[in-house]
Amino acid sequence: MRHFVQELEELQRRLLEMGGLVENAIHRSVQALVEHSESHAQEVLRNEARINQLEIEIDDLATRLLALQQPMAGDLRFLTAAIKINSDLERMGDLAVNIVERALDLIHLPQVKPLIDIPRMAQLAESMVRKALDAFVKRDSDLARSVLLADDSVDELRTAVHNELVAFMQRDPAVVPQAVDLILISRHLERIADHATNIAEDILFLVKGVDVRHHAEEAEKAAPARNE
């Protein structure tokens, strides 16, 4: 067996490979929607198998490293973070597939309206995923924290999309099927952003050993600043 440090690097490398595939899946899924592109949609569906395969490999590797070694506190946090990040990335991949399913449905229906807020949500969500992965590589808690802030903007856009599409449906019942698809897509993007937020929280825990889930954050803010 290779040296433990090399195994940890291999684990990180695979997580980043998976992150890259997931980012790409999110991007292509919304491109499939905006450009009515069946080929982008098919690309996302094809790549899902690789994402699922990586999930299993990463899980196996992380569990094996937990078993074979007695990791120190920092390595242990890294391994448990890896297991969680892995699961969040895999679910993001699933959500990209869900977006594609809706996009394929929409290809055959007349357009409700030019899409503005949904591509903006997608951009935000993608950039959250990218920043979370960057924060992971650099162990950068400020960058991780910026992901948490971006989540609020995604939620605002989701509410705007919802209200606008409800109004459209009420004015013109013919657009109901399309508008419902778009509302569901906006929810999928919101959930992708939620998973990026989970990853950012895991990274804050990994870097600082501080739990920021469920407003433990507020308690931390109230405490005196620490050097990192």
Added chain:
Amino acid sequence: MRHFVQELEELQRRLLEMGGLVENAIHRSVQALVEHSESHAQEVLRNEARINQLEIEIDDLATRLLALQQPMAGDLRFLTAAIKINSDLERMGDLAVNIVERALDLIHLPQVKPLIDIPRMAQLAESMVRKALDAFVKRDSDLARSVLLADDSVDELRTAVHNELVAFMQRDPAVVPQAVDLILISRHLERIADHATNIAEDILFLVKGVDVRHHAEEAEKAAPARNE
């Protein structure tokens, strides 16, 4: 520190406490919807804090046990399963809160139609959670497998709910806001069922050491039966 075995029992006890709270949250959230009951809704919102607290406690305990001991293969699988089950349960709790948010919105709006399929979805989802937790306690792979099968029925109901509500909106635009809320609730229930499925998969891995995620299942079915 107590004996390792006692600590593992404590971990299982807390996971079951959390599971009970989550089951209750799902049940009450749909009761809030069906009975237009604000008090059931408030109960779910109040209990969320305890679920979130338990999530952190369980995670801490599982991570500590991974760190302090060098667990054997079976215990290691139990600890990593506990970390995953914990995260699935917490997300189910969040989804019950999402259902409640929609239910509170619906209290003030005229009813679209008597609810039949959504309570049925909720019943199925609840029973999946209960069976998954039972399977966990009893290390019962057949029971875990039955959870995987139930997921298909939930997906069918979700499609039926979707199509029916789209038709309602097209006939009567006045019901659009309510119908969209109901579609979203059906999606939340579907996701609760998905999390129960994740838990069942973790239990199959825990009991048999076989990975059934992502259709590794089919490969397994094709293999000769084994004694358990």
